[in-house]
Amino acid sequence: MHITLTVQPDRGRTRRSVRARMRGKLRSWSLVGGGLSAAGLGALLLGIPVGAGILITPGVVLLVGPWLLTRAAAKARTGVFVETATYELTDEAVRVHTQSLRAGYEWTAVERVEDTGEFWVVVIGGAGVLVVPWTLLPTGEARKARDFLTGLGLMVAV
Numbered sequence: 001m002h003i004t005l006t007v008q009p010d011r012g013r014t015r016r017s018v019r020a021r022m023r024g025k026l027r028s029w030s031l032v033g034g035g036l037s038a039a040g041l042g043a044l045l046l047g048i049p050v051g052a053g054i055l056i057t058p059g060v061v062l063l064v065g066p067w068l069l070t071r072a073a074a075k076a077r078t079g080v081f082v083e084t085a086t087y088e089l090t091d092e093a094v095r096v097h098t099q100s101l102r103a104g105y106e107w108t109a110v111e112r113v114e115d116t117g118e119f120w121v122v123v124i125g126g127a128g129v130l131v132v133p134w135t136l137l138p139t140g141e142a143r144k145a146r147d148f149l150t151g152l153g154l155m156v157a158v
Helices: 011-021 023-045 049-076 139-151
Strands: 002-007 085-090 093-097 102-106 112-115 120-124 127-132 155-157
Touching (some): 002 139, 023 049, 102 127, 139 155
Parallel strands (some): 112 155
Antiparallel strands (some): 002 085, 085 093, 112 120, 120 127
């Protein structure tokens, strides 16, 4: 198998890819932020204004933080993502390269490939290291790549 995909820069897709890569961490932040905010509102209803302020403030920060973080990360990475990226999926590895970036991972080093709907997140060492916009692949090529990754036991739907 040798599939090549060239992707033009897209700031919105960059933001969505950052969210896909950081999915678990962002969900944790939101859960903790929601819990703190709810506890703060409970304290406020019970007439404990100091406790409410102490709980609501970090709760709101944790709730808004993921949204701000993905926007900031996408903006910071714009330098890389304003370049046209070429992805290569072969029997041995997955690679991406731009004028300023080259990254590649052998399939034997990959723990899993998470399908988030729009992206495949290549996970190594428990962290997403590469996000492949698989929906941009031609239909036949996407099916061939998915079958290959399923055959290796790497494809996981999230």
